[in-house]
Amino acid sequence: MEITININGSDHTADVEPRLLLVDHIRTGAGLTGTHIGCDTTSCGVCTVLVDGTPVKSCTMLAVQADGRSVTTVEGLKTADGLHPVQQAFSDEHGLQCGFCTPAMMLVGAALIEDNPDPSDDEVRWAISGNLCRCTGYMNIVKAIQAAAAAASSNGDS
């Protein structure tokens, strides 16, 4: 079946089987390997992408379900001005260890800040509660998302 998904701002048309998962389509079809596959059983959240701005697990959505919709992966976070505030903050605050969960954590963080520009630590923790970091580096992930929120709102003020 032919589908067209807008991935990170460009339309991507492909002929796919209905059973193809969105995550496989992103990685193999579109060649964007920043979206990872971890548990593959809807538990770990490393396959998180934004569909029309909302974070979802792309291992638990069919590629055909994304037909006509916009998908943002970690590769789409950076802006013309450089790194997204969340990306910069993960670098500055050492918000990653092995890096496997990082694309998903950054996307969830970016979606949270979009929705709630000044989240509490508690709100950040609940927002990332569907995403596992097996390095257990949660402290710095929360710090990084908070730093990104602060940077994004100070940019907005200027």
Added chain:
Amino acid sequence: MLPARFDYIAASSVEEAIAAKAEGGDETRFLAGGQSLLPMMKLRFATPSKLVDINGIARLDAIRRHNGQLHIGALVRHADIAASDEVSGAIASAAPWISDPLVRNLGTLCGSVAHCDPEGDWNSVLLATGAEVVAQGPSDRRRTIDIGDFVQDFFTNSLADDEMVLAIHIPVPSGPSGGSYQKLERKVGDYATVGVAAHLELAADGTIAAAGVAMTSVAPINRKATEAEALLVGNAPSTELFTEAGEAAAAAADPRDDVRGSARWKRRVVAAFTQRALAAAAEQAQA
């Protein structure tokens, strides 16, 4: 991990979806949030020959009050319920406890209810609040099914092969009411170790006019604690009464020893959660 092969139809109307389902029968499944169905298909616990995707159907995503009921459509996601100002009581209390934030963004109330997972949270909440399931068949054939009759057994509902869950209707009491869902989970996204939903309606003199208590993960299916409900009705809310109701609920529970804890301990959690849920419900009703 890919699911087994299946045919896929993206329906653009309820009529089209039901016609496709009727044609395929039991081997055809509706796809809404897919947060239970797709994992089951990947693990080959489910191998439908056809999926009818209802996500493109308009007007199924509304939460609204109508004729003394709250109507929640087939495409309302758990996250929509958690964010809605229209919901209150046990429904509002349970929504943030469904699975994890990412699953809540896709999974639907109606899908969870139809799935009839005995460890699912929503069916306890609906049993406690006395909800109805609206089942739409071909042409104008539509019926409402009491949630107690809808849930037949684990993973078994009473829908016919040509019916679709169009909405859930939850009564909105005209007098003071309140509700709460208490859930113990080992981690976000895990099934409930124990869950208890409570719903109370108060009469003008402050006594309990109606009560609903139902339990998750402590019986083969979501179970109403009818003895506890009977104890409550006609009496004034009090800690003693709620403690007594908690013991009645614990007696009605039939938990098993498993990795989440012993049956004996889970029964104590049922007693404590029932008391807490009722206290929270009464506090809301009296506010």
